[in-house]
Amino acid sequence: MAIKKTSKEEILNKAINLFKTQGFSNTSMANIADECGLIKGSIYHHFKNKDEIGLEALKYISEYFDKNIFSIKDETLLTKEKLEKIVKKTDEYFLNSNGGCLLANLATEVSNQNEAYKTVIIDYFKTWEECLVEVLEEKYPKNEAQDLAYEYICSLQGAIIMFNLTNNKKRLLKIGKNLLTKV
Amino acid sequence: MAIKKTSKEEILNKAINLFKTQGFSNTSMANIADECGLIKGSIYHHFKNKDEIGLEALKYISEYFDKNIFSIKDETLLTKEKLEKIVKKTDEYFLNSNGGCLLANLATEVSNQNEAYKTVIIDYFKTWEECLVEVLEEKYPKNEAQDLAYEYICSLQGAIIMFNLTNNKKRLLKIGKNLLTKV
Amino acid sequence: MAIKKTSKEEILNKAINLFKTQGFSNTSMANIADECGLIKGSIYHHFKNKDEIGLEALKYISEYFDKNIFSIKDETLLTKEKLEKIVKKTDEYFLNSNGGCLLANLATEVSNQNEAYKTVIIDYFKTWEECLVEVLEEKYPKNEAQDLAYEYICSLQGAIIMFNLTNNKKRLLKIGKNLLTKV
Amino acid sequence: MAIKKTSKEEILNKAINLFKTQGFSNTSMANIADECGLIKGSIYHHFKNKDEIGLEALKYISEYFDKNIFSIKDETLLTKEKLEKIVKKTDEYFLNSNGGCLLANLATEVSNQNEAYKTVIIDYFKTWEECLVEVLEEKYPKNEAQDLAYEYICSLQGAIIMFNLTNNKKRLLKIGKNLLTKV
DNA sequence: AATGAATGAGAATTCATTCAT
DNA sequence: AATGAATGAATTCTCATTCAT
Numbered sequence: 001m002a003i004k005k006t007s008k009e010e011i012l013n014k015a016i017n018l019f020k021t022q023g024f025s026n027t028s029m030a031n032i033a034d035e036c037g038l039i040k041g042s043i044y045h046h047f048k049n050k051d052e053i054g055l056e057a058l059k060y061i062s063e064y065f066d067k068n069i070f071s072i073k074d075e076t077l078l079t080k081e082k083l084e085k086i087v088k089k090t091d092e093y094f095l096n097s098n099g100g101c102l103l104a105n106l107a108t109e110v111s112n113q114n115e116a117y118k119t120v121i122i123d124y125f126k127t128w129e130e131c132l133v134e135v136l137e138e139k140y141p142k143n144e145a146q147d148l149a150y151e152y153i154c155s156l157q158g159a160i161i162m163f164n165l166t167n168n169k170k171r172l173l174k175i176g177k178n179l180l181t182k183v
Numbered sequence: 184m185a186i187k188k189t190s191k192e193e194i195l196n197k198a199i200n201l202f203k204t205q206g207f208s209n210t211s212m213a214n215i216a217d218e219c220g221l222i223k224g225s226i227y228h229h230f231k232n233k234d235e236i237g238l239e240a241l242k243y244i245s246e247y248f249d250k251n252i253f254s255i256k257d258e259t260l261l262t263k264e265k266l267e268k269i270v271k272k273t274d275e276y277f278l279n280s281n282g283g284c285l286l287a288n289l290a291t292e293v294s295n296q297n298e299a300y301k302t303v304i305i306d307y308f309k310t311w312e313e314c315l316v317e318v319l320e321e322k323y324p325k326n327e328a329q330d331l332a333y334e335y336i337c338s339l340q341g342a343i344i345m346f347n348l349t350n351n352k353k354r355l356l357k358i359g360k361n362l363l364t365k366v
Numbered sequence: 367m368a369i370k371k372t373s374k375e376e377i378l379n380k381a382i383n384l385f386k387t388q389g390f391s392n393t394s395m396a397n398i399a400d401e402c403g404l405i406k407g408s409i410y411h412h413f414k415n416k417d418e419i420g421l422e423a424l425k426y427i428s429e430y431f432d433k434n435i436f437s438i439k440d441e442t443l444l445t446k447e448k449l450e451k452i453v454k455k456t457d458e459y460f461l462n463s464n465g466g467c468l469l470a471n472l473a474t475e476v477s478n479q480n481e482a483y484k485t486v487i488i489d490y491f492k493t494w495e496e497c498l499v500e501v502l503e504e505k506y507p508k509n510e511a512q513d514l515a516y517e518y519i520c521s522l523q524g525a526i527i528m529f530n531l532t533n534n535k536k537r538l539l540k541i542g543k544n545l546l547t548k549v
Numbered sequence: 550m551a552i553k554k555t556s557k558e559e560i561l562n563k564a565i566n567l568f569k570t571q572g573f574s575n576t577s578m579a580n581i582a583d584e585c586g587l588i589k590g591s592i593y594h595h596f597k598n599k600d601e602i603g604l605e606a607l608k609y610i611s612e613y614f615d616k617n618i619f620s621i622k623d624e625t626l627l628t629k630e631k632l633e634k635i636v637k638k639t640d641e642y643f644l645n646s647n648g649g650c651l652l653a654n655l656a657t658e659v660s661n662q663n664e665a666y667k668t669v670i671i672d673y674f675k676t677w678e679e680c681l682v683e684v685l686e687e688k689y690p691k692n693e694a695q696d697l698a699y700e701y702i703c704s705l706q707g708a709i710i711m712f713n714l715t716n717n718k719k720r721l722l723k724i725g726k727n728l729l730t731k732v
Numbered sequence: 733a734a735t736g737a738a739t740g741a742g743a744a745t746t747c748a749t750t751c752a753t
Numbered sequence: 754a755a756t757g758a759a760t761g762a763a764t765t766c767t768c769a770t771t772c773a774t
Contacts, residue, residue, distance in 0.1 A: 138748080227750080
């Protein structure tokens with residue numbers, strides 16, 4: 001006993017998976033612990049409470065996008081190449097993300113009651129939009145770039161919901177393709 | 184005692200409001216009862232259990248759309264007029280719907296675990312799409328009509344999530360306006 | 367099932383007994399429920415939480431003293447008779463009170479962390495002192511009456527602690543006898 | 550790692566403070582560790598378990614009284630001087646003792662359930678009484694000396710409870726002054 | 733000595749549900 | 754229809770304790 005069994009990041013990843021597939025409220029600390037091969041109480045060694053797991057989960061995903069997707073806007077590539085790369089990575093993420101977009105899910109499930117969550121979620125979507133706007137501004141005036149970015153994000157989020165219901169990959173990918181026709 | 188305090192529909196409406204603003208799992212029977220001025224146990228005179236409330240909530244909203252929005256496709260109006268009316272009614276609904284689209288919310292929160300819910304939700308979105316396709320086919324070939332309908336529904340669903348986070352009405356309305364430029 | 371098994375007052379009495387003999391923090395909701403022949407959760411039908419039980423316990427005892435002991439000061443009796451009656455009833459209470467004076471116990475155990483408790487406890491001792499002062503003023507100037515009252519209450523409280531440790535009744539009763547020699 | 554951060558006595562002192570202000574059951578090992586700048590587990594290098602901390606706390610205080618207060622009875626002073634010194638040191642101790650008398654507190658909180666604690670507590674009060682009796686016997690017959698000693702200890706213990714509630718120093722000191730008028 | 737990770741038991745509380753009245 | 758009392762399972766969280774490092 002008292003041997004290191006898990007890392008904080010591992011718990012976070014298991015929790016994220018559960019939150020996405022079962023919903024946040026519907027996932028118990030016992031569920032998370034089970035998934036990690038720990039007992040309930042042990043989770044509290046790593047996280048103060050369930051809310052903290054939720055918050056760190058949101059931040060973790062948000063940072064993943066910052067580092068791996070939103071940063072593409074600063075690479076030295078052609079506009080079209082950048083957008084292609086962004087769309088590709090984004091599609092990849094959501095195609096393999098069982099249960100959709102946790103940020104969007106928690107936006108509807110609990111953000112009304114948790115200001116800290118809401119802040120991270122709003123920030124995530126704002127950063128996403130800014131990333132796309134910056135790339136699109138290479139070809140479009142600012143306000144048009146903003147409209148395109150907003151519409152892409154919205155339709156992708158809607159498409160993720162549909163993908164979850166129907167498992168139709170083609171339809172999910174259509175949203176990105178659509179954006180790429182614009183540059 | 185035994186005074187009629189509420190109707191089934193009244194309970195349903197209060198429950199829908201709670202489900203949309205707090206999430207389904209996060210809403211307890213006691214929450215619903217409180218909202219109705221009843222005590223927990225009394226809800227069971229109207230509904231078999233919580234799952235039934237959820238299911239009837241989904242059906243109730245679905246039927247509202249059938250009767251008040253999807254039926255517009257059969258009215259004797261010009262294509263553009265029909266679409267305008269559909270968009271207007273849809274926007275109205277979601278602008279006043281605190282907490283977004285319950286069908287979409289439950290699609291992400293619990294549809295993975297409740298087949299009955301999933302069926303109603305899939306059906307709702309299918310009917311919605313068919314409604315739009317039927318109208319758009321008056322001007323477009325079938326596959327283009329389908330794409331337009333799908334993209335509208337997706338982007339509206341995404342926009343509803345954003346509206347919930349930012350409360351920016353204009354941006355929500357932009358989605359419908361966008362569709363209307365197509366006819 | 368769902369038959370009435372207990373009243374709020376019954377639960378309160380059982381809880382008071384446990385708090386006095388085991389301490390407040392050391393008494394679990396399960397302990398209280400067991401004592402009442404209920405299961406843990408059922409207690410919450412009667413009390414919001416454990417703190418509420420503690421608070422109501424304090425108030426319940428405080429009211430008992432108000433009604434049955436402190437009120438004696440207003441009866442139409444000679445000074446000595448009043449004091450004798452007060453002392454007799456007080457002694458009776460504490461001789462039969464397994465575990466001492468809950469108000470004093472909670473004063474040391476949790477009043478530092480619970481303002482609501484502290485208020486009730488302070489008030490109880492103030493009322494007790496005022497009761498005695500009023501009677502003693504029939505024979506003594508105010509400040510002497512206050513000193514006598516204060517010293518009696520203090521020494522009785524200390525004697526209750528000792529009684530709990532030694533079970534020596536005579537020594538407990540000595541405190542009251544001592545007061546009675548003063549009138 | 551493995552730097553000496555604390556001594557057993559330091560932990561004991563912090564623990565005593567917590568036990569007095571929060572109660573024994575209400576103080577967790579984590580609370581104690583926090584106060585010492587350690588983590589929970591480290592406490593176990595100094596004490597076998599929580600019960601041992603409690604027991605050593607009681608003994609520690611008891612020994613303090615033995616060495617610093619009860620020993621005064623053997624000093625070569627006049628009766629009045631001895632009693633004055635005892636009262637002064639006792640008052641000093643309790644005036645600066647946030648949370649009252651731990652021995653008395655644990656007498657009410659847990660002595661019913663822990664015989665080892667009870668023994669130390671009973672012994673402490675017995676030794677205290679014997680100390681006072683020995684001094685008072687220089688002026689009074691044994692049984693009167695015993696009554697005076699008992700009444701002083703009781704009323705001081707009660708007064709400590711009141712002091713904790715009201716913070717009225719004068720009233721606490723009155724108990725000692727009272728005793729001193731007797732010699 | 734001290735730490736970090738873990739445990740298992742048990743704490744308070746909440747939940748959906750039942751049912752006699 | 755509605756209520757009040759109860760249930761049993763589950764939930765979040767805390768606690769004392771252990772032990773390899």
